[in-house]
Amino acid sequence: MLRFTLQRLLTGIPTLLVLIALAFFLIRAAPGGPFDTERQLAPEIEAAIRKAYHLDEPLPQQFARYLGGLVRGDFGPSFQYREYTVTELIVAGLPVSMTVGGLAMLVAVLVGVAAGTTAALRQNRMADHAVMAAAMTGISVPSFVMAPLLILLLAVGLRWLPAGGYGDGHWRYLLLPVLTLALPQIAYIARLTRASMIEVLRSPYIRTARAQGLALRTIVLRHALKPTLLPVMSYLGPATAALLTGSVVIEQIFGLPGIGRFFVNGALNRDYTLVMGVVVFYGVLIVVFNFLVDVVYGLLDPRIRHRT
Amino acid sequence: MSPPLLDVAGLNVRFATSTGAVHAVRDLSFSLRAGESLGIVGESGSGKSQAVLALTGLLADNGRASGSARLEGSDLITLDQQEMNRVRGPRISMIFQDPMTSLNPYLSVGRQMSLALRAHRAIGEQAARKEAAEMLETVGIPEAARRIEQYPHELSGGMRQRVMIATALLLRPALLIADEPTTALDVTVQAQILGLMSDLRERYGTAIIIITHDLSVVAGLADRILVMQRGEKIEEGPVDAIFAQPQQAYTRSLLAAVPRFDRPIQGTPPRMKHATKPILAAESVRVEFPVADRAWFRPRRLLRAVDDVSFQLEAGEILGVVGESGCGKSTLGRAVLQLVPVSAGRVSFLGADDAQSLRRDLQVVFQDPLASLNPRMTIRDVVAEPLEVHEPTMGDKDRTNKVADMLSRVGLDPSLMNRYPHQFSGGQCQRVAIARALITRPKLVVCDEAVSALDVSVREQILRLMLELRRLLDLSLIFIGHDLAVIRQISQRVMVMYLGRVMEIAAADQLFTNPQHPYTQALISAVPIPDPVVERARKREGLRGELPSPLAPPSGCVFRTRCAFAIARCATEVPALRLAGASQVACHRAGEVFQGR
Numbered sequence: 001m002l003r004f005t006l007q008r009l010l011t012g013i014p015t016l017l018v019l020i021a022l023a024f025f026l027i028r029a030a031p032g033g034p035f036d037t038e039r040q041l042a043p044e045i046e047a048a049i050r051k052a053y054h055l056d057e058p059l060p061q062q063f064a065r066y067l068g069g070l071v072r073g074d075f076g077p078s079f080q081y082r083e084y085t086v087t088e089l090i091v092a093g094l095p096v097s098m099t100v101g102g103l104a105m106l107v108a109v110l111v112g113v114a115a116g117t118t119a120a121l122r123q124n125r126m127a128d129h130a131v132m133a134a135a136m137t138g139i140s141v142p143s144f145v146m147a148p149l150l151i152l153l154l155a156v157g158l159r160w161l162p163a164g165g166y167g168d169g170h171w172r173y174l175l176l177p178v179l180t181l182a183l184p185q186i187a188y189i190a191r192l193t194r195a196s197m198i199e200v201l202r203s204p205y206i207r208t209a210r211a212q213g214l215a216l217r218t219i220v221l222r223h224a225l226k227p228t229l230l231p232v233m234s235y236l237g238p239a240t241a242a243l244l245t246g247s248v249v250i251e252q253i254f255g256l257p258g259i260g261r262f263f264v265n266g267a268l269n270r271d272y273t274l275v276m277g278v279v280v281f282y283g284v285l286i287v288v289f290n291f292l293v294d295v296v297y298g299l300l301d302p303r304i305r306h307r308t
Numbered sequence: 309m310s311p312p313l314l315d316v317a318g319l320n321v322r323f324a325t326s327t328g329a330v331h332a333v334r335d336l337s338f339s340l341r342a343g344e345s346l347g348i349v350g351e352s353g354s355g356k357s358q359a360v361l362a363l364t365g366l367l368a369d370n371g372r373a374s375g376s377a378r379l380e381g382s383d384l385i386t387l388d389q390q391e392m393n394r395v396r397g398p399r400i401s402m403i404f405q406d407p408m409t410s411l412n413p414y415l416s417v418g419r420q421m422s423l424a425l426r427a428h429r430a431i432g433e434q435a436a437r438k439e440a441a442e443m444l445e446t447v448g449i450p451e452a453a454r455r456i457e458q459y460p461h462e463l464s465g466g467m468r469q470r471v472m473i474a475t476a477l478l479l480r481p482a483l484l485i486a487d488e489p490t491t492a493l494d495v496t497v498q499a500q501i502l503g504l505m506s507d508l509r510e511r512y513g514t515a516i517i518i519i520t521h522d523l524s525v526v527a528g529l530a531d532r533i534l535v536m537q538r539g540e541k542i543e544e545g546p547v548d549a550i551f552a553q554p555q556q557a558y559t560r561s562l563l564a565a566v567p568r569f570d571r572p573i574q575g576t577p578p579r580m581k582h583a584t585k586p587i588l589a590a591e592s593v594r595v596e597f598p599v600a601d602r603a604w605f606r607p608r609r610l611l612r613a614v615d616d617v618s619f620q621l622e623a624g625e626i627l628g629v630v631g632e633s634g635c636g637k638s639t640l641g642r643a644v645l646q647l648v649p650v651s652a653g654r655v656s657f658l659g660a661d662d663a664q665s666l667r668r669d670l671q672v673v674f675q676d677p678l679a680s681l682n683p684r685m686t687i688r689d690v691v692a693e694p695l696e697v698h699e700p701t702m703g704d705k706d707r708t709n710k711v712a713d714m715l716s717r718v719g720l721d722p723s724l725m726n727r728y729p730h731q732f733s734g735g736q737c738q739r740v741a742i743a744r745a746l747i748t749r750p751k752l753v754v755c756d757e758a759v760s761a762l763d764v765s766v767r768e769q770i771l772r773l774m775l776e777l778r779r780l781l782d783l784s785l786i787f788i789g790h791d792l793a794v795i796r797q798i799s800q801r802v803m804v805m806y807l808g809r810v811m812e813i814a815a816a817d818q819l820f821t822n823p824q825h826p827y828t829q830a831l832i833s834a835v836p837i838p839d840p841v842v843e844r845a846r847k848r849e850g851l852r853g854e855l856p857s858p859l860a861p862p863s864g865c866v867f868r869t870r871c872a873f874a875i876a877r878c879a880t881e882v883p884a885l886r887l888a889g890a891s892q893v894a895c896h897r898a899g900e901v902f903q904g905r
Contacts, residue, residue: 218427226414302413
């Protein structure tokens, strides 16, 4: 198991290197730079700034310098938020994004798997159609539409919940963003679960279980759930990574101080180091979660477990 | 006389499909006494499986059963789900054809068994597993305590079916329904499982319904036989009467289609012409595959699928290659076709100098007729495709004419050539596959289990077709199969393989009437004979134990671990093929052990 873990994490390194290189050169290839402003800076001042941030060096040297910093865990200073390093920005925003994203994912898995299983067991009946219609809606209504609607209803109309802000993570503040973030995920997971469960329930070993007189509940929970979750798992890895790194839309609408906004602001302002910071961070999360998915796969499927 | 255990009257099964209702079982009635054993025999589509699935409430969602089926007073057809769940398991239990897919691959053996037990009895997990382990011992699984922690993929096919049987008998049901319980198994394993079922029946007094397409399977096990065709009961009677004096023509044709192994068979293949020249020579062929192993820094392990195999094939000859799953027969076929690289030795095909003409002269027919035809191509395009490669200059019209000609040769109406494979039956699809193989006028056709997926009566037709085409087109055939009866019927010479090696090569008659190798002996003695009197009296020698892992074959003679005649020398020295009587045998004790048989 330890060997397997090390191997998988090692194979993640080339992936990350490719990602870093692509992001590094692409953002520099984009027109404009971090210090372009409407007011023209004096050439010597601009030169001084560029020198201070090592932007005057040839690209390969900059890249090497950046990689060197990464190895030491240093993402460099932000070009836009001049008082902060990129690390500080991420560390400040991360707890918010992770809390909201993690809770959303948890809700999505619990509700999605339950809804999908229910739909599968009532295939082509009312409950199934209702779940699938709701899921379709959940997927097709974008969150920038869903969020204001929920705010209008629950915050402005009924005045049950605050309309925005983080409130230091009080549940009343978390409820709406978590719900908005979870809805499309619930929908997606429910659809995956339904399709997978229907397939599994048709397999010969389920017929065997039925022939042994097992109650439906036992069949679903003990025999069918594990194999059903396998295809769902491979979706969960990247989805969790995406949710944990924050949603720009959700954070903007609910005024949450997460890291999602850095993706957009960094890119718009050509804040090279900030963009690189979030890209690397996101990349690491993707690699880690895909690895976790593989581990869970092994736990669910003995045939994979024994091969390693 | 005591009332019957099960009394089925007027059972009908209908399926609602998009193209209308399908009436799968029509007005079926039969009864079964406690402890009695009934064989339900029929070909695919006869409704035999649907009938028993209806009894246990396991029909597909679009299926409806009507009529009555009384088991100890309650009518199985009218039971609701909950009541049915109290019958399934403690009163009736089932085992199915394919023990790989019928066991849950995600749960350990012990877990599956304890779930089945605890659904009906209030006992703890530990106690349930203990009972499960005892039952595994009873069905002949050694080291049950260890096996119970394993998962189905870690067990052999025969072990898995033993696990199925053990699970089914955990609650001591009054009735065990076995749906083609040995069809997916090798013949020696089949013999073990049939023996086990008959032992357990004696021990627990369980009534058995055994469903099969193969009459010889039920000859030794059933008290009565019920023959079904197209959803209806054709004939029913005591096993001896059915075999000795079948009343219905259909039953007679079923019986005739089962080759008798203990007697010379009619329509034996043509004698060998002598002094013909060989067209294929294999010299010490070895084929190895790297074993999928994801770890780094570990030496790559090689699975030796075929080891040191040499033979020659004469022009016009039919060579049968027989052995159980994992013996390397299919890999050998692929090596002959040059579809897999040979890691040592060589295969030389005489008469073809370049790869192009080699491909034209060597053709293949695979096991699953439907899966080996592209579902999106018409029959015409399937059969014409080899021509497009090998006769690129031929006009479209000529090609179509050739296809039509070939289709009528294999017994298909050429006017059907614009249809798609799924519109044909399994037998017809196999005819298409044969037409495709023969369209380039090859010199050698490798048939890899070419009739194994077909019903007995269809199998018979396809075999006859092949023999006839071979005569007309002057073909050589390599016929790979696990079914000894089929191999005997079609081959002139037979090669027996075990764990990648040749055990024996001999003329078909010689091999089957006077086998020299202990493995050949065991194989032949494992084949059930379609005669209840012979079958009941016969004490099978059978093969003990399990096939060793091909990754770590035994030293010396690979068969020695299961051989009753093994001596010290067998462990140290690989026996070479040598002449014993009229056979070539790879056994140190050949001639000595079977002398005078």
